[in-house]
Amino acid sequence: MGRKLPRKFYSRTDTVQIARELLGKLLVVPDENGRRVSGMIVETEAYLGVEDRGAHSYGGRRTARNEVMYGIAGHVYVFFVYGMYYQFNVVTGPADHPHAILIRGVEPVDGIDTMRERRGDRIKKDRDLTSGPGKLAIAMGIDRSLNGADLLGDQCWLEQYRNIADAEIASGPRIGIDYAGEDALRPWRFWLKGNEYVSRR
């Protein structure tokens, strides 16, 4: 069992670099009985604050929903989209530097039976448990109650897990932000080449 990544990991200003480094880290969210449910991060996307049309904080937009993006690095930003899915993000950089990284895919490590229960019987292949941001939120038990949680606290956290070589990492445009114009083309999505739990390949 690893130990929690330090605040310093999150508070650096280069969010794109942090998004790369999140690959291979373990996301741990204990269940209601305190048992570990975890997955190795295999896909991330960086959202770069005020100058990124794809980000909720574009142009300095600051609302009740995205308030935690403006807070201390190493906290969790959870929001709800499409009337049915939660998205799990990690806040990076200094305060008032509203950057965040979306976790889009994890490979199940601990508590895979719990994940199967949460996802329901219709999920036949384990591959479909956590290969997408909405799916992994369901499987990991992520909802609104985690919004604003501290990754150095006990509700959820990240641990060192596997070392990833640069050659294993691929990058490309982010998903689902066509409205962002030029910024939709920026290669700020990262994933582990060939991993089954990447949302789209």
Added chain:
DNA sequence: GGAATGATTCTCT
């Protein structure tokens, strides 16, 4: 107050 829409997924065809 009301209308529009989204950092998605699933189910057909």
Added chain:
DNA sequence: GAGAATCATTCCG
């Protein structure tokens, strides 16, 4: 590959 599901949040008036 298209269309539905489904609602909190945002923006405008």
